[in-house]
Amino acid sequence: MTKKLMMVAACAAVVLMGSGVAQADDKPAPDPNGPKCWTSNNEGHQQLTPCGWAYSDSSGWYEVPRGFEAIP
Numbered sequence: 685m686t687k688k689l690m691m692v693a694a695c696a697a698v699v700l701m702g703s704g705v706a707q708a709d710d711k712p713a714p715d716p717n718g719p720k721c722w723t724s725n726n727e728g729h730q731q732l733t734p735c736g737w738a739y740s741d742s743s744g745w746y747e748v749p750r751g752f753e754a755i756p
Contacts, residue, residue, distance in 0.1 A: 713745050723748055 714734035721735040726743060733739060738748050 711745065712747075 714737040716734065718734045720732050722730060723733050723738045724730055725738040725740045726746075727740045729740075731739065736748055737745055739745050
């Protein structure tokens with residue numbers, strides 16, 4: 685009985701190994717300590733974000749296309 689229980693626990697541990705920890709995002713992110721600019725995101729909201737970047741709930745952090753940066 686103990687042997688079977690240990691096998692079940694080992695299998696469960698292998699299955700659940702990668703699911704409990706948040707994985708790092710491969711997308712670049714802005715420097716939080718960099719200069720800030722007022723920007724309009726793709727949802728139309730004004731926000732003070734690191735220059736050249738915007739944030740929306742649907743897209744997360746994304747770079748603002750060149751020529752659309754706000755003046756600091």
